[in-house]
Amino acid sequence: MATLKDVARESGLTVGTVSRVLNNRGYISEKTRQKVYEVMEELNYQPNEMARSLSKRKSNTIGVIVPHIVHPYFAKMISNLELAAYEHKYKILLFNSKGKEEKEEEYIEMCRSSRVAGVVLCSGNIVTEKFKNLDCPLITFERFIDGGTAGILCDNYQGGVLAAQRLVDGGCRHILHIGGVNEVRMPADDRKTACEKVCRENGVEFWDVDPGQCFYNDMNYYQVIREALKEHPNTDGIFAGSDVIAAQAIQICHENGISVPEQMKIVGFDDVNIASLTIPGITTIRQPVKEMAEAIIKTLESASKGKMVPAQTVFPVTLVVRGSA
Amino acid sequence: MATLKDVARESGLTVGTVSRVLNNRGYISEKTRQKVYEVMEELNYQPNEMARSLSKRKSNTIGVIVPHIVHPYFAKMISNLELAAYEHKYKILLFNSKGKEEKEEEYIEMCRSSRVAGVVLCSGNIVTEKFKNLDCPLITFERFIDGGTAGILCDNYQGGVLAAQRLVDGGCRHILHIGGVNEVRMPADDRKTACEKVCRENGVEFWDVDPGQCFYNDMNYYQVIREALKEHPNTDGIFAGSDVIAAQAIQICHENGISVPEQMKIVGFDDVNIASLTIPGITTIRQPVKEMAEAIIKTLESASKGKMVPAQTVFPVTLVVRGSA
DNA sequence: TAATATATGTCAACCGTTTATCATATAAAA
DNA sequence: TTTTATATGATAAACGGTTGACATATATTA
Numbered sequence: 001m002a003t004l005k006d007v008a009r010e011s012g013l014t015v016g017t018v019s020r021v022l023n024n025r026g027y028i029s030e031k032t033r034q035k036v037y038e039v040m041e042e043l044n045y046q047p048n049e050m051a052r053s054l055s056k057r058k059s060n061t062i063g064v065i066v067p068h069i070v071h072p073y074f075a076k077m078i079s080n081l082e083l084a085a086y087e088h089k090y091k092i093l094l095f096n097s098k099g100k101e102e103k104e105e106e107y108i109e110m111c112r113s114s115r116v117a118g119v120v121l122c123s124g125n126i127v128t129e130k131f132k133n134l135d136c137p138l139i140t141f142e143r144f145i146d147g148g149t150a151g152i153l154c155d156n157y158q159g160g161v162l163a164a165q166r167l168v169d170g171g172c173r174h175i176l177h178i179g180g181v182n183e184v185r186m187p188a189d190d191r192k193t194a195c196e197k198v199c200r201e202n203g204v205e206f207w208d209v210d211p212g213q214c215f216y217n218d219m220n221y222y223q224v225i226r227e228a229l230k231e232h233p234n235t236d237g238i239f240a241g242s243d244v245i246a247a248q249a250i251q252i253c254h255e256n257g258i259s260v261p262e263q264m265k266i267v268g269f270d271d272v273n274i275a276s277l278t279i280p281g282i283t284t285i286r287q288p289v290k291e292m293a294e295a296i297i298k299t300l301e302s303a304s305k306g307k308m309v310p311a312q313t314v315f316p317v318t319l320v321v322r323g324s325a
Numbered sequence: 326m327a328t329l330k331d332v333a334r335e336s337g338l339t340v341g342t343v344s345r346v347l348n349n350r351g352y353i354s355e356k357t358r359q360k361v362y363e364v365m366e367e368l369n370y371q372p373n374e375m376a377r378s379l380s381k382r383k384s385n386t387i388g389v390i391v392p393h394i395v396h397p398y399f400a401k402m403i404s405n406l407e408l409a410a411y412e413h414k415y416k417i418l419l420f421n422s423k424g425k426e427e428k429e430e431e432y433i434e435m436c437r438s439s440r441v442a443g444v445v446l447c448s449g450n451i452v453t454e455k456f457k458n459l460d461c462p463l464i465t466f467e468r469f470i471d472g473g474t475a476g477i478l479c480d481n482y483q484g485g486v487l488a489a490q491r492l493v494d495g496g497c498r499h500i501l502h503i504g505g506v507n508e509v510r511m512p513a514d515d516r517k518t519a520c521e522k523v524c525r526e527n528g529v530e531f532w533d534v535d536p537g538q539c540f541y542n543d544m545n546y547y548q549v550i551r552e553a554l555k556e557h558p559n560t561d562g563i564f565a566g567s568d569v570i571a572a573q574a575i576q577i578c579h580e581n582g583i584s585v586p587e588q589m590k591i592v593g594f595d596d597v598n599i600a601s602l603t604i605p606g607i608t609t610i611r612q613p614v615k616e617m618a619e620a621i622i623k624t625l626e627s628a629s630k631g632k633m634v635p636a637q638t639v640f641p642v643t644l645v646v647r648g649s650a
Numbered sequence: 651t652a653a654t655a656t657a658t659g660t661c662a663a664c665c666g667t668t669t670a671t672c673a674t675a676t677a678a679a680a
Numbered sequence: 681t682t683t684t685a686t687a688t689g690a691t692a693a694a695c696g697g698t699t700g701a702c703a704t705a706t707a708t709t710a
Binding site for chain 1: 326369371372373374375376378379384386393394395397400401403404407408411416417418419420421434435437438439440458460544569572573575576579598599602603604
């Protein structure tokens with residue numbers, strides 16, 4: 001493959017001059033610039049990013065580590081991250097940690113090795129020390145990381161309030177909350193707190209179930225939902241931790257002859273594609289994923305330039321009404 | 326960040342020796358090896374991949390260019406590609422072309438710039454020349470690329486046969502095929518061909534509709550499906566180009582008071598998560614995505630080592646029966 | 651005319667590795 | 681004892697760029 005030297009030789013210029021053209025440095029005449037571009041085209045030259053990054057001591061690559069790729073929320077986030085990254089001239093290195101601490105650590109090390117400009121992480125674990133010597137910004141979303149540079153999340157508490165309010169307003173008296181995640185303390189816990197509070201204030205019964213490893217277990221929540229409904233048979237409202245859970249809850253209601261939303265109201269979370277593919281559609285709490293993704297990339301870029309960035313950025317959520325509640 | 330030199334100095338060895346340890350070259354005593362590992366740990370050393378790749382003139386990065394990330398089929402493929410890549414010590418650079426030719430070309434150039442070990446592409450376009458000077462293997466899946474090194478796909482024809490057979494066996498007499506893609510000639514066309522043939526052989530009426538830009542238009546096929554059903558009101562069997570289309574078809578049947586599968590049988594394609602989230606579940610043609618992803622990475626690796634690889638690898642599909650047909 | 655802005659050249663160090671060559675020293679095998 | 685295998689050092693070029701210092705030449709402006 002052609003190198004800078006080849007371009008220089010072919011255009012009768014020096015590497016210095018060609019490099020100047022490439023990096024818009026110093027004085028360059030329009031004629032020379034044209035000539036260089038011409039030769040580059042002719043030789044099908046593409047600058048070697050490795051050499052460039054090595055020399056400049058910084059890459060334009062961002063490491064994205066998520067616990068799940070297929071899950072529609074993460075797929076949506078990844079898609080928006082890719083777009084935002086593209087607009088900021090970054091490339092995305094994608095890693096699937098499956099929520100395993102070892103893989104997370106390994107991927108963090110791979111990011112270090114690749115000298116990424118920053119890491120975007122949604123971690124299932126809180127291994128603060130491991131991130132201490134990550135010499136680039138670490139932006140997290142929807143999870144807490146003590147050692148992180150900044151965190152972007154949605155207003156989970158408000159989401160819980162909106163969901164609970166919707167259920168209560170619809171007449172529910174026995175609400176079941178099915179969390180979407182199963183680990184230690186994380187932002188999503190606020191949804192439960194909020195939901196519980198609204199229930200209490202309205203004299204509505206509140207239950208909570210922990211779906212355990214369902215998230216990683218191929219997103220199979222059926223068993224958990226069935227058991228929860230068996231244990232709390234008078235449930236008339238479900239606040240699901242994700243639209244996937246909500247979809248499965250709708251199925252289970254259907255198989256049990258419980259009509260949604262008449263006998264059972266269901267509110268999901270995220271507002272991903274699947275929310276509009278079920279019958280009835282899922283009334284859900286919408287996360288502004290696009291805006292969050294943009295904030296993540298912008299924060300990362302600012303931080304990588306040494307600028308001060310807010311430790312936390314919280315985005316508002318909205319209730320999207322469909323048929324399920 | 327610590328460099329090889331730092332490790333060498335700190336361990337009282339030379340860079341040559343340390344490099345030998347790192348790359349398992351030449352003679353190294355166990356004692357020295359331990360010492361080096363120890364110091365690396367101590368200094369939190371991670372080899373600079375850019376320098377490494379530059380020196381070795383090859384990277385361990387693979388560029389993956391897809392037209393859609395959120396679409397469950399691609400999300401599934403990306404997830405499996407990431408896993409297979411990981412197992413082969415590769416990293417994934419992810420790009421979303423949105424099916425736009427300009428973006429595809431730009432991403433290809435970015436891959437060249439990054440000196441990727443290979444490119445995995447699902448292209449909406451057939452711009453042969455653009456790939457001519459891509460000096461690394463180009464593996465495509467589910468699309469034709471003349472200039473490509475190799476193509477991995479599923480047996481679309483067989484899929485069409487299985488789907489049509491299922492519908493015909495179920496008693497359908499008027500079958501509608503809704504393609505999942507809208508571009509020029511591509512492998513998925515074989516599904517239609519096969520379906521049409523089976524219909525003809527069984528004296529069953531066959532129609533076909535082209536969903537146009539629905540795929541990129543947020544996967545919104547509703548309008549197309551509604552119009553198709555209006556135009557062909559006696560349709561009693563639908564062969565959808567993807568499970569997403571099938572899910573939407575189920576919704577439309579529901580809103581029109583057409584019961585599935587009693588009055589309308591629907592067969593999808595892909596067998597992604599959503600196929601089991603609808604009511605009824607989607608009877609579909611399963612693509613062995615995991616195996617295909619592994620084949621893609623293996624083929625890429627072989628090709629990058631200069632080995633001869635099959636120009637095409639076709640994977641068998643299977644019928645997965647759920648409730649919709 | 652002198653000063654300055656513009657445009658390019660020359661040269662070399664540097665980024666952090668890999669790898670090859672040659673030298674040297676010790677330990678094990680012939 | 682000589683040969684050979686093992687283990688490391690010293691040195692330097694190469695990978696493909698970036699960047700800075702300095703020189704030089706022309707064009708423009710004061």
